[in-house]
Amino acid sequence: MLYRVEGIVIRSMDYGEGNKIITLCTEGNGKIGVLVRGAKKVKSRHAAITQPFTLGEFAFYRPNHGLGTLNSGEIIESHFSLREDLFLAAYASYACELLDRTLQDEEVGSFWYTQLKACLESLASKKDPEVVIALYEMKILQAAGYGPVISNCVSCGRTADTYKISPRLGGSLCPSCGHHDPAAQKVSAGTYKLLHYFERMDMRRLGNVEVKDETKAELKRIMRDFMDIQLGLKLKSRSFLDQLDKYEI
Structure with missing residues (x-):
């Protein structure tokens, strides 16, 4: 069956001598693995669309629910700026x-899908990456069913003038x-x-915050x-990001 989806490349790995397998995060079809034949070859027409963080339209054949095989692809946003900057690449890789x-x-x-897309766009637009990632982590926790209860007491439900934060209790x-x-x-x-x-807050609503x-250290x-x-x-990716943070000026 031929599928046509809009997706973001969240993982790209070599497969065999000349191929790659990419993992896409899509809006309506979940997470999908796609084989891209010949993607490692210098003159491959599909090489660019297999790069991490790339947003594109992908057409692929897929039997049942197994690995798909790319038929064609078109880049919507390459996010090249994220890959050429070591620190931004580290944050994007972590996301x-x-x-x-x-x-x-x-x-x-x-x-x-929308939260990852907004996260990458925020990083590419030079918003503070530490703030971007902290908000993104909150959204991931919420999507996974572990969203922290911040506005009222997680134990009794009441509101108060002051709180302590308990990651263990959520x-x-x-x-x-x-x-x-x-x-x-x-x-x-x-x-x-x-x-x-x-x-x-939705990731798509994040502005430029100073x-x-x-405060960023405590938030992190x-x-x-x-x-x-x-x-x-x-x-x-988090271990690598932490190593880079030690050398950031």
């Missing part, structure tokens, strides 16, 4: 691997419920405000704790 490891094969949902704890998690963390007003906005370095720590405790994924 793609995070979705790839979280989204199950054949799981359909436009939310996954959100905010009011002063009356703080004893439920002695490891719950105090955060600055700026960090809590961002978490509060991120809980409700955030203090200390809190979101990493949520990701580690709730999803427990070991990602190569």
Whole structure:
């Protein structure tokens, strides 16, 4: 059967002497693997469309629910700027691997696709990558069913003037419920405000936000704790990103 889909290349790997297998995140067909014959050859007409982060239209033959074979492809947005910048490539790779490891094969949902698309567009438009990724992590947690409860107490449901954040329990704890998690963390007003906005914000609505370095550091720590405790994924791209962060000026 011939399929025609719009998708984003979230993974590209060599297969055999001259071929590649790409993994696409699509809006209506979930995550799909497609074999691209001859993609490694210098004069291949399909080489460009197999590059990571590429948004394109793909036509492929696919028997039942197995691996598809590319028939034709057209690039909508190459995102070349993400691949030529080492730091942006690291952030984009993390975004793609995070979705790839979280989204199950054949799981359909436009939310996954739209959030990744908006994340890559935000990175390409030079929005603060640390803020972009923190919001994207929040959206991934929500899509996976582990979205943090920030605006009210995750234990009793009440609102309060101050909260601690408990990644283990999945959100905010009011002063009356703080004893439920002695490891719950105090955060600055700026960090809590961002978490509060991120809980409700769509990636497509993110503007250019200026955030203090200390607030970004605290935000990163809190979101990493949520990701580690709730999803427990070991990602190569995150390890590489952390290494690069040590040398960023």
